[in-house]
Amino acid sequence: xxxxxxxxxxxxxxxxxxxxxxxxxxxxxxxxxxxxxxxxxxxxxxxxxxxxxxxxxxxxxxxxxxxxxxxxxxxxxxxxxxxxxxxxxxxxxxxxxxxxxxxxxxxxxxxxxxxxxxxxxxxxxxxxxxxxxxxxxxxxxxxxxxxxxxxxxxxxxxxxxxxxxxxxxxxxxxxxxxxxxxxxxxxxxxxxxxxxxxxxxxxxxxxxxxxxxxxxxxxxxxxxxxxxxxxxxxxxxxxxxxxxxxxxxxxxxxxxxxxxxxxxxxxxxxxxxxxxxxxxxxxxxxxxxxxxxxxxxxxxxxxxxxxxxxxxxxxxxxxxxxxxxxxxxxxxxxxxxxxxxxxxxxxxxxxxxxxxxxxxxxxxxxxxxxxxxxxxxxxxxxxxxxxxxxxxxxxxxxxxxxxxxxxxxxxxxxxxxxxxxxxxxxxxxxxxxxxxxxxxxxxxxxxxxxxxxxx
Amino acid sequence: xxxxxxxxxxxxxxxxxxxxxxxxxxxxxxxxxxxxxxxxxxxxxxxxxxxxxxxxxxxxxxxxxxxxxxxxxxxxxxxxxxxxxxxxxxxxxxxxxxxxxxxxxxxxxxxxxxxxxxxxxxxxxxxxxxxxxxxxxxxxxxxxxxxxxxxxxxxxxxxxxxxxxxxxxxxxxxxxxxxxxxxxxxxxxxxxxxxxxxxxxxxxxxxxxxxxxxxxxxxxxxxxxxxxxxxxxxxxxxxxxxxxxxxxxxxxxxxxxxxxxxxxxxxxxxxxxxxxxxxxxxxxxxxxxxxxxxxxxxxxxxxxxxxxxxxxxxxxxxxxxxxxxxxxxxxxxxxxxxxxxxxxxxxxxxxxxxxxxxxxxxxxxxxxxxxxxxxxxxxxxxxxxxxxxxxxxxxxxxxxxxxxxxxxxxxxxxxxxxxxxxxxxxxxxxxxxxxxxxxxxxxxxxxxxxxxxxxxxxxxxxxxxxxxxxxxx
Numbered sequence: 054x055x056x057x058x059x060x061x062x063x064x065x066x067x068x069x070x071x072x073x074x075x076x077x078x079x080x081x082x083x084x085x086x087x088x089x090x091x092x093x094x095x096x097x098x099x100x101x102x103x104x105x106x107x108x109x110x111x112x113x114x115x116x117x118x119x120x121x122x123x124x125x126x127x128x129x130x131x132x133x134x135x136x137x138x139x140x141x142x143x144x145x146x147x148x149x150x151x152x153x154x155x156x157x158x159x160x161x162x163x164x165x166x167x168x169x170x171x172x173x174x175x176x177x178x179x180x181x182x183x184x185x186x187x188x189x190x191x192x193x194x195x196x197x198x199x200x201x202x203x204x205x206x207x208x209x210x211x212x213x214x215x216x217x218x219x220x221x222x223x224x225x226x227x228x229x230x231x232x233x234x235x236x237x238x239x240x241x242x243x244x245x246x247x248x249x250x251x252x253x254x255x256x257x258x259x260x261x262x263x264x265x266x267x268x269x270x271x272x273x274x275x276x277x278x279x280x281x282x283x284x285x286x287x288x289x290x291x292x293x294x295x296x297x298x299x300x301x302x303x304x305x306x307x308x309x310x311x312x313x314x315x316x317x318x319x320x321x322x323x324x325x326x327x328x329x330x331x332x333x334x335x336x337x338x339x340x341x342x343x344x345x346x347x348x349x350x351x352x353x354x355x356x357x358x359x360x361x362x363x364x365x366x367x368x369x370x371x372x373x374x375x376x377x378x379x380x381x382x383x384x385x386x387x388x389x390x391x392x393x394x395x396x397x398x399x400x401x402x403x404x405x406x407x408x409x410x411x412x413x414x415x416x417x418x419x420x421x422x423x424x425x426x427x428x429x430x431x432x433x434x435x436x437x438x439x440x441x442x443x444x445x446x447x448x449x450x451x452x453x454x455x456x457x458x459x460x461x462x463x464x465x466x467x468x469x470x471x472x473x474x475x476x477x478x479x480x481x482x483x484x485x486x487x488x489x490x491x492x493x494x495x496x497x498x499x500x501x502x503x504x505x506x507x508x
Numbered sequence: 509x510x511x512x513x514x515x516x517x518x519x520x521x522x523x524x525x526x527x528x529x530x531x532x533x534x535x536x537x538x539x540x541x542x543x544x545x546x547x548x549x550x551x552x553x554x555x556x557x558x559x560x561x562x563x564x565x566x567x568x569x570x571x572x573x574x575x576x577x578x579x580x581x582x583x584x585x586x587x588x589x590x591x592x593x594x595x596x597x598x599x600x601x602x603x604x605x606x607x608x609x610x611x612x613x614x615x616x617x618x619x620x621x622x623x624x625x626x627x628x629x630x631x632x633x634x635x636x637x638x639x640x641x642x643x644x645x646x647x648x649x650x651x652x653x654x655x656x657x658x659x660x661x662x663x664x665x666x667x668x669x670x671x672x673x674x675x676x677x678x679x680x681x682x683x684x685x686x687x688x689x690x691x692x693x694x695x696x697x698x699x700x701x702x703x704x705x706x707x708x709x710x711x712x713x714x715x716x717x718x719x720x721x722x723x724x725x726x727x728x729x730x731x732x733x734x735x736x737x738x739x740x741x742x743x744x745x746x747x748x749x750x751x752x753x754x755x756x757x758x759x760x761x762x763x764x765x766x767x768x769x770x771x772x773x774x775x776x777x778x779x780x781x782x783x784x785x786x787x788x789x790x791x792x793x794x795x796x797x798x799x800x801x802x803x804x805x806x807x808x809x810x811x812x813x814x815x816x817x818x819x820x821x822x823x824x825x826x827x828x829x830x831x832x833x834x835x836x837x838x839x840x841x842x843x844x845x846x847x848x849x850x851x852x853x854x855x856x857x858x859x860x861x862x863x864x865x866x867x868x869x870x871x872x873x874x875x876x877x878x879x880x881x882x883x884x885x886x887x888x889x890x891x892x893x894x895x896x897x898x899x900x901x902x903x904x905x906x907x908x909x910x911x912x913x914x915x916x917x918x919x920x921x922x923x924x925x926x927x928x929x930x931x932x933x934x935x936x937x938x939x940x941x942x943x944x945x946x947x948x949x950x951x952x953x954x955x956x957x958x959x960x961x962x963x964x965x966x967x968x969x970x971x972x973x974x975x976x977x978x979x980x981x
Contacts, residue, residue, distance in 0.1 A: 380782075
């Protein structure tokens with residue numbers, strides 16, 4: 054793992070030189086890609102860091118998204134808005150994320166999980182566009198911190214009970230008293246807030262809308278997956294309690310996801326619409342992970358990757374429109390097909406992946422998730438129907454409202470898209486639709502990793 | 509999105525002030541209340557639509573935009589004088605007529621009348637009395653000499669085809685309808701509006717629209733626009749003009765931020781997506797801030813609107829034709845109408861000729877103008893005005909369109925997000941509701957479709973093709 058972290062630390066020396074860092078990050082993501090044909094259970098072990106399949110996917114995703122983030126933030130450089138510190142903060146965030154995803158110990162995982170909040174907060178407060186970002190930062194910080202303090206307590210209790218917090222050595226706790234349910238909830242709530250689940254999701258629209266494009270992309274792309282990843286790691290310990298309380302998460306996920314999808318249809322701000330769609334996607338992921346079945350976990354990981362790429366790409370598109378028109382309101386940014394015709398292709402490809410249409414990763418993940426959820430109970434079909442249908446409806450709403458329609462009176466166009474923007478969007482879309490062909494990289498293939506106890 | 513902001517130079521400063529405000533609230537107060545009271549109100553830092561000018565056209569645009577979009581669009585109106593001391597809106601006589609020679613003008617005024625009739629319902633704000641625009645539909649009487657008879661007949665045909673309610677009066681009918689007016693042999697015919705013409709109260713309309721717009725969420729800022737910044741759009745969109753052999757191309761630009769100055773001298777900045785120039789008589793100055801008139805090619809044409817001073821005199825005529833008097837508009841350009849709030853008082857005015865334009869630097873009144881140019885004509889038309897006495901007078905500005913004295917509406921070809929809505933030159937207040945609706949349609953839909961105002965675009969300024977009202981002589 055040091056082979057990845059040390060180059061990133063060294064890249065921080067070149068904070069002031071934007072091009073070096075961008076190329077450096079792409080090289081690092083290539084290096085991470087080289088490790089994809091791993092066949093060890095846990096490898097890269099050292100300094101209590103190690104990678105297995107899930108970790109590897111998340112690390113690849115985070116480095117990939119971060120390199121795209123730096124490419125998309127050229128405006129920070131042009132307006133001379135402290136771009137050295139900006140790159141430094143982003144790299145620091147990436148290092149925290151790498152440590153989080155590759156930590157082999159729950160305590161190190163917790164510390165770096167909390168640590169990743171600070172660069173995100175600095176990013177939102179420092180480079181956001183509007184003054185509401187103070188409130189957005191406070192919401193994000195306090196939602197996550199409030200629910201993750203019990204997580205610290207529960208990890209210490211786990212240390213006490215089992216003597217070691219190394220993930221590999223952890224055994225599921227035997228569920229012998231109802232008090233352990235409180236322990237379970239204390240642990241799981243931190244990740245459920247981060248994911249986010251429906252009733253604890255208020256921080257997400259605020260943070261996404263007020264963050265700069267870099268912040269939105271990294272939030273939607275990777276930071277939400279911290280919640281999912283943490284759940285996968287922590288549920289190993291709490292399988293038996295999870296079995297009893299699955300219905301809670303399932304109901305909240307399905308019903309909450311449908312409600313949030315309905316909220317999407319009422320939005321006027323493009324970024325708010327994409328943010329609410331993130332909540333809807335993640336609620337389905339929550340249902341999949343909490344079931345802790347093979348189908349569910351695989352589907353959850355695949356949807357996390359697909360959603361990360363897709364939402365991040367959509368935020369990038371929203372920013373492209375905002376830079377040209379000065380407004381994110383859907384009323385003002387209509388008829389973009391006449392205004393920026395070539396960008397319409399990327400709007401289409403990313404929107405279509407957002408509503409999980411073939412041949413995107415999101416489709417594969419959603420199929421797996423639907424199978425896992427329906428196998429638990431057939432009644433869930435109602436929730437799944439409304440979730441899928443509404444997800445298609447708000448995506449079509451957003452695409453049609455922005456692209457179709459009249460735009461201005463005269464023959465007027467503007468720069469349809471700079472090559473750099475096309476490249477960023479291409480790099481977002483390419484894994485979405487091409488990685489499907491080699492999705493054994495993403496589907497978790499070893500039962501041993503999950504340490505699933507036979508039900 | 510509208511975002512409010514007590515103006516800070518940096519994020520750190522903002523955070524420190526917030527914390528100190530929290531501390532200032534005192535230890536005895538609960539944390540929640542301290543947090544709630546800690547945010548000072550606010551100066552918007554960005555908006556979707558910035559309307560420059562809070563007069564009739566500006567307030568009407570803000571009202572229509574908010575009516576259409578509600579919370580979906582944030583609208584900020586810059587009005588440099590909240591008391592409207594020199595605004596044309598409140599200094600105008602606020603007459604409304606349908607008798608124009610340009611068809612679109614008739615349609616605009618007809619919508620204005622519909623709006624006025626429904627004003628107390630449309631502009632009602634909950635918890636406050638509905639505005640009363642005091643519309644007096646007394647009609648407008650135009651008379652023509654034999655030379656102008658043909659033009660008047662054409663105008664009459666067009667107006668009736670558009671649905672205006674006007675009546676043609678031959679001299680006998682004129683004498684029958686208006687016995688107190690003397691019509692000599694030089695009067696060939698007259699047209700009077702039997703409905704939907706008259707006068708109203710400009711203050712109520714302005715304040716009604718402003719209050720309704722504010723209640724729907726528009727923000728009015730008491731500041732003067734001092735600067736405009738733009739960004740170059742791209743290398744693809746160009747606008748070209750040819751002057752003889754030379755063709756200059758200008759790449760399209762979009763305006764991004766506006767600088768403004770408050771009354772106490774502080775400077776502020778606001779970023780916007782669309783700009784509406786509704787500054788009335790000062791629209792030419794606003795154009796100059798964007799470089800219109802000082803550049804090359806298309807940018808060499810300024811917004812051709814300048815302030816022109818017009819006088820209005822109030823006269824008391826004890827035997828004057830108080831009952832049933834319409835707005836009388838003579839072929840010489842003189843017009844008078846009764847003051848409905850003051851018995852036997854009449855407002856009289858006349859547009860001076862080009863050579864006699866008074867100096868527009870202040871609003872002082874030239875009293876001799878009445879004695880030389882207006883009174884003799886009034887006495888000739890109505891002998892009862894012989895013993896009138898001028899009681900008071902005032903002056904106001906026309907937002908005079910030097911090209912053709914008609915509306916300029918539409919987006920500028922180079923500054924693609926600057927919507928111009930000015931140049932109404934004296935018939936502004938009556939068309940302000942319709943122009944506001946047209947601005948809303950331009951901003952949201954791209955063009956004004958309820959009334960097709962394409963002919964009033966800025967293009968005619970560049971090609972120097974005036975669209976003049978054919979005045980009846």
